[in-house]
Amino acid sequence: MTAIHHFLSRASLTGVLAAAALAATPAAQAGVVVGWAFDNATTNQLTNIAASTVASGVTNASFSAPNHGVVDWHGALGNKVLLTRFFDNGATVPSMSFTLADTFDNLTLSFTTYHNHNPGFPTYQQYKYAVQINDGSGWTNLMADLIASNATRALAVDVPLTASLGPGTYSMRWIGYGYAYGTNSNTEYFALDNVTLSTATAAANTVPEPASLALVGLALAGVAALRRKRA
Structure with missing residues (x-):
């Protein structure tokens, strides 16, 4: 016995x-890898906009727009967004960049878009835009043919990444195309808010x-x- x-x-x-x-x-859990709310930026700031949230192992996080920059979207309420005019598929596009020290799986890029579509402008009644990524070897689409119209204004968009991101430096950008005429929005705005790259399995040193x-x-x-x- x-x-x-x-x-x-x-x-x-x-x-x-x-x-x-x-x-x-350490248990895996959901979390923001890097994100921008833009409220920490100065009005009209165009480049080197620091991230509002960064996870451990993320550095050099920066956001930029080639013109107009950060604006007070709701005045006294203090909500800021990043706004681009002459939005196109060339140089005039908003973009983010960051460096990862580790590999992240099951990533999703999320953002809210604002845009206008006045009669007589090339944005009327709608146009398309794509989200692209560059790991240093060139731009590729994460998602294309997204519709910018009155029906999709203030829409929260989720773009799942099909591949993991390993250690390295990355850039992501938004480009417009498919206008009624011309190659850009001709002063009509395209704005972004609450841009986040998050994962359901990221948790360092829990x-x-x-x-x-x-x-x-x-x-x-x-x-x-x-x-x-x-x-």
């Missing part, structure tokens, strides 16, 4: 230790929860008790 008791004690203790180790391991620490303590107490009994 003593041998059986010792065996069961070891088995139970092994299970407790395994559970404690698992509980103390601190063990109190319950996890308690479980580790229980396991260690069990080890001590077993050793005393053997002695």
Whole structure:
């Protein structure tokens, strides 16, 4: 019976230790890798707009627009957006850049767009835009043929990335095309707000929860008790 008791004690203790180790391991959780709300930028700031939120291992996070820049969208309410005029598929486009020290999986780029479509302008009644990424080897589409119209104004858009982003420097940009005439919006605006790159599996250096620490303590107490009994 003593041998059986010792065996069961070891088995139970092994299970407790395994559970404690698992509980103390950093757990994956959702989080913003990098994001911009633009409220920390100065009015009319065009370039080098620092991120509002950055995760561990993310550096050189910056946002820019070639003209107009950050504006107070709702005046006294203090909500700022990044606004671009002459929005096109060339040089006049908003863009973000950042550097990753680690690999991130299951990423989603999210943003809210504002735009106008006045009669007589090339934006009327709608046009298209795409979101592109560049890892240093050239621009490729993350999502294309998104519609900018009165029906999609103030729309929150989610663009899932099909591939992981490994360590390196990346840029993302928004380009317009498919206008009624010409190649740009001709002073009609295209604005962005709440731009975030987030993941459902990013969590660096997660601190063990109190319950996890308690479980580790229980396991260690069990080890001590077993050793005393053997002695």
